[in-house]
Amino acid sequence: MTTLDAIVPMAAAVPSVPPHGIARFVGKAGDFWRLNIRGALLLMVTLGIYRFWLTTDIRRFLWSNTLLADESFEYTGTARELLLGFLFAIAVLVPLYVALFAVSLNLGVIGQLSSVIAFVLLAVLGQFAIYRARRYRLTRTIYRGVRFHQSGSGWRYAACALFWWVMIALTLGLAYPFARSRLERFKMRHTFFGNLPGRFVGSGWGLFFRGVLMWLIVMAPLIVTITVLVAQIDWTGIASGAERPNGNANAEIVELLKNTIPDFILKMILLGAVVGWSILAALILYPIFQAMMLRWWASGLRFGEVALTSRLRTGGVYGAYARFCGLTLAYSLILGTLMGMVFGLVGVTFDSANTDIKEIATAVVGLVSYILFMVGSSAIYQVTVRLATWRLVVESLEIAGISALDRVTAQGQPSSPFGEGLADALNVGGL
Numbered sequence: 231m232t233t234l235d236a237i238v239p240m241a242a243a244v245p246s247v248p249p250h251g252i253a254r255f256v257g258k259a260g261d262f263w264r265l266n267i268r269g270a271l272l273l274m275v276t277l278g279i280y281r282f283w284l285t286t287d288i289r290r291f292l293w294s295n296t297l298l299a300d301e302s303f304e305y306t307g308t309a310r311e312l313l314l315g316f317l318f319a320i321a322v323l324v325p326l327y328v329a330l331f332a333v334s335l336n337l338g339v340i341g342q343l344s345s346v347i348a349f350v351l352l353a354v355l356g357q358f359a360i361y362r363a364r365r366y367r368l369t370r371t372i373y374r375g376v377r378f379h380q381s382g383s384g385w386r387y388a389a390c391a392l393f394w395w396v397m398i399a400l401t402l403g404l405a406y407p408f409a410r411s412r413l414e415r416f417k418m419r420h421t422f423f424g425n426l427p428g429r430f431v432g433s434g435w436g437l438f439f440r441g442v443l444m445w446l447i448v449m450a451p452l453i454v455t456i457t458v459l460v461a462q463i464d465w466t467g468i469a470s471g472a473e474r475p476n477g478n479a480n481a482e483i484v485e486l487l488k489n490t491i492p493d494f495i496l497k498m499i500l501l502g503a504v505v506g507w508s509i510l511a512a513l514i515l516y517p518i519f520q521a522m523m524l525r526w527w528a529s530g531l532r533f534g535e536v537a538l539t540s541r542l543r544t545g546g547v548y549g550a551y552a553r554f555c556g557l558t559l560a561y562s563l564i565l566g567t568l569m570g571m572v573f574g575l576v577g578v579t580f581d582s583a584n585t586d587i588k589e590i591a592t593a594v595v596g597l598v599s600y601i602l603f604m605v606g607s608s609a610i611y612q613v614t615v616r617l618a619t620w621r622l623v624v625e626s627l628e629i630a631g632i633s634a635l636d637r638v639t640a641q642g643q644p645s646s647p648f649g650e651g652l653a654d655a656l657n658v659g660g661l
Contacts, residue, residue: 253627255620257295262617265291266609273605282312288612289661293371296624299632307370307647315366315651319359323655326351353395356658357388361417362649363659368421369645374635379642382420384649390416402449407437410523414530423533424638432530440522448511455504459497521547524623535631542626550618557610562603569599616661 269284286309293305330351334344361384368378394409411434421428521544528540576591653659 252299253624253629254297255295255624256297257291257617257621259613259617262291263613266612270605270609274601279313282316283309285309285312285661288616289367292617292620292661296620298373298629299635301374304372305370306372306644307366311647312650312654315647315649316654317651318648319651319655322652350392352656353392354385354388355652356656357391358384359649359652359656360391360658360660361387362645363653364417364649365645366647366650369642373423374638376424376638376640377642377644378421378423379645380417380421382416387413387416402453403445404438404442407441408434410434411437414527418531422642423635425641426534426536426634426638429532430530431532432526437523437526440526441519444515444519447515448508451504452508455501459501517548517551518544520551520619524619525626528623528627533634535634537630539628539630540623540626541628542622546622547619550615550622553618554611554614557614558607561606561610565599565602565606569595569602 265287266284269280269287272280273284286305286307289305289307293303296303330344330348333347334341336344340347361382365380365384368380371378391409391413394405394413397405398409411430411432414430414432418428418430521542524547525540525542528538528542531538572595573592576588576595579591650659
């Protein structure tokens, strides 16, 4: 598929860079607020179509305000490319969805397995889209006149990713560090800055030992509790009760569960408390996990002799998420108060004689409230978390061997936006 971008000319001669690289972010939060507030309003007016333009504006803002050795990055992608890629992806997905629906109508074995087939197929497509979308973004990223680019098979990456996600599920998340390490190695092995090859040196075991304590805090109580409760169930009695021909088999099974588990209600309360603890612990520890992941990932990036090291502080990431939670709560309270007043006005305006109109008006106000909350929360997240995290990561970098950039020559061509559009259509896209 042809691209709409103009080809960036090869840089025959570029200014030399200092021996010690300095990464900075010079964007202002106020400008980013205005960009996202305007984008949120236009998203509502255009029923979401403006997201292609908003995504492009956000990328241009972040890229252009990121400086390495006093020179900024450039994002050359366009909203029109994203829109065309999305439409092309829809043209591919609609027949696929129709075919999957037709298969589900089959009364044979294929019909019974249709949901599994659809899940696996869409999972593979999603990972393929993630890889191809990354290729698109890299080929639209330029530094000092030289383009990033990516080779490699998206289908091979999808197969590897699917295998590792199965391992993650089977190990209850313990395989995640190794999956992340192997997939990052695959991506960086096929990533280039001009003719400078990339690689990833982050260790899966290193990430595992950093995160295993958090896994134990979140998962161990839940696993132990469920194991103990399951061990106390009389599975033989349940199986024999299920085979009884009368219509009260389900009721008998429930009664048997209550009788075979001592202190049934107390155990259920305990299980609920443990689940609540796991959720609360996951929410509290997530900023720590995010900071650890970003620090590990950034420190593993290499381009030839150029080596990155991140000194990202967990406190900064915690502060970003705390601001997001606080602003979202305040926004929710203000929006809830205003929408409550609107609901009250609807109730007063339309009396009991106009019940149909009243129900329609109530439904419309509820829909508008939901849209306002989702769009507003997204804008708050972009500024408080996305921008803050980007700034923190960039300014935490220590870069060695940056003089190797003097010898880079331009290579690579712009990639098709199909992968980006497919990722958007499957809701697996990223920045």
